[in-house]
Amino acid sequence: MDLNFSKKTRKIVASLLAVAILLGVLPVSGLTGNSSGAESSSSENSTKTIYVNSTKQPILFDSVGNFKEIIPKVKKNIYSTEAENGDKIALFTDIGNGNSVVFYKTTEWTPSAYMWKEDSSEKPDKNAAWPGEAMKKYGDSNSSLYYYVYGSAKGFDKVIFNDGNDQKNGDQTDNKDLKAWNVYTKTSAGRPICDSLTKCDVSDNFNVYEYADSKLSGKNISAPQGMGATIEIAGTKYTVCGDGAKSEITCYEDDEITSLTANTVDGYTAKVTNSVVGDNQITYSVTYTNKTYGMQFSVENTVAFIKNPRLVLEGKWTVTFNGKKYENGDTICNQKDSVKNLEAAFKIDSVTFNGKEISGYDTKTTLNGNSFDSSCGSNELEKENKLVATVY
Numbered sequence: 001m002d003l004n005f006s007k008k009t010r011k012i013v014a015s016l017l018a019v020a021i022l023l024g025v026l027p028v029s030g031l032t033g034n035s036s037g038a039e040s041s042s043s044e045n046s047t048k049t050i051y052v053n054s055t056k057q058p059i060l061f062d063s064v065g066n067f068k069e070i071i072p073k074v075k076k077n078i079y080s081t082e083a084e085n086g087d088k089i090a091l092f093t094d095i096g097n098g099n100s101v102v103f104y105k106t107t108e109w110t111p112s113a114y115m116w117k118e119d120s121s122e123k124p125d126k127n128a129a130w131p132g133e134a135m136k137k138y139g140d141s142n143s144s145l146y147y148y149v150y151g152s153a154k155g156f157d158k159v160i161f162n163d164g165n166d167q168k169n170g171d172q173t174d175n176k177d178l179k180a181w182n183v184y185t186k187t188s189a190g191r192p193i194c195d196s197l198t199k200c201d202v203s204d205n206f207n208v209y210e211y212a213d214s215k216l217s218g219k220n221i222s223a224p225q226g227m228g229a230t231i232e233i234a235g236t237k238y239t240v241c242g243d244g245a246k247s248e249i250t251c252y253e254d255d256e257i258t259s260l261t262a263n264t265v266d267g268y269t270a271k272v273t274n275s276v277v278g279d280n281q282i283t284y285s286v287t288y289t290n291k292t293y294g295m296q297f298s299v300e301n302t303v304a305f306i307k308n309p310r311l312v313l314e315g316k317w318t319v320t321f322n323g324k325k326y327e328n329g330d331t332i333c334n335q336k337d338s339v340k341n342l343e344a345a346f347k348i349d350s351v352t353f354n355g356k357e358i359s360g361y362d363t364k365t366t367l368n369g370n371s372f373d374s375s376c377g378s379n380e381l382e383k384e385n386k387l388v389a390t391v392y
Contacts, residue, residue, distance in 0.1 A: 046086075050202060051293040052079040054211035056091040059181070061199075063087060065192030067181035070095070074294055083202045089209055090197035091216060093138075100152045100180035102159060103193050104135060105145050108186075109163035109171060111135045113148040115156040115178060125154060131162045131170065145183070145196060152180070161186070208293060221290065223297040224265045229272060229286050231303070232259040239263070241286065241301030250306040252354075262286045273298070280305050315348040 052058040058071040058079050063086035071079040071089070083089075095101055104111045114132030117125040127133060127150055135146035150156060161184060162172035173186050182190035198216055200209060206218030228241040234255040238246050257277065262270035268288040275284035285300040319326045351358050 061088040061194040065194040087202040090199035103183035227299045312352040
């Protein structure tokens with residue numbers, strides 16, 4: 001049976017623990033760990049982060065082919081931006097930063113582009129004197145598509161395409177409103193170039209688009225298998241998040257966390273980005289970064305600790321008060337101010353340390369000279385040397 005005494009009587013238990021400590025079998029400590037401070041991108045709406053792997057410059061157009069942006073490069077051959085479902089990714093040659101492109105389609109002559117900014121000045125800004133600058137052929141030698149790269153900041157808003165001869169004798173188009181990333185013919189006012197380039201549509205099913213064999217196709221990269229962490233406690237390692245993760249770890253009260261490391265996953269770098277250690281649990285997250293594209297995925301987990309004592313004593317209390325043995329449930333009390341003797345002994349049946357049973361231990365504690373109050377309604381110490389206790 002167990003014994004539940006007042007604060008003073010609980011010294012019996014302390015005596016037992018003191019004996020165990022003197023025997024060198026009860027280290028006392030708390031469970032500790034280190035905390036370190038620290039994603040796949042996809043919002044609830046139709047906008048998400050996309051990645052393009054290409055030796056050509058990817059350009060983003062909207063669903064009807066209007067130019068949106070030149071997709072920024074994040075590292076060699078890898079480009080990334082935010083796009084909406086239905087947008088179009090088209091590939092073009094590298095045109096450098098801060099530039100725009102206009103196209104002209106013809107089989108009659110090799111065109112030049114003469115551009116200017118229409119304003120009230122007598123000498124408006126121009127890209128060059130007439131006939132402008134020669135355009136370059138896009139594609140193979142049989143292509144009829146030509147392009148011209150110009151600085152976006154110039155603000156040109158008018159263009160004439162011509163055969164490179166003088167204005168009086170040469171062949172040319174009329175004045176046309178200039179719109180970047182549009183393709184013109186002699187008779188057309190211009191239309192988006194997107195459909196004339198290697199392209200594919202942005203889909204909710206894909207977050208990566210790769211250019212290979214003259215085609216641009218999409219695929220989806222999701223969180224990899226095996227994401228997680230390994231925690232080491234007192235020399236034993238546990239997988240604590242990811243595949244085969246544990247949600248509880250059984251250990252001793254004085255065991256310490258010696259390490260928390262991210263699991264290795266091929267094609268990714270991994271880092272423990274956050275960890276918080278409590279009395280009976282640890283909460284942490286691990287972030288994985290794709291080595292090719294730079295996209296990130298995170299996993300978070302909480303693991304509870306079941307802490308067992310290293311020293312386990314099993315046995316039975318015997319309590320004698322004023323020569324009388326008390327049983328489970330009995331209450332010890334007496335007339336006020338009379339001096340009585342209380343003797344409590346614990347007979348050890350078994351001792352287990354670190355999961356192994358050992359034997360040969362016994363202890364006995366006697367409390368003498370305590371004056372007890374006749375009020376048995378409380379098992380707390382009312383005043384010094386006045387004790388009421390109940391055997392449980």
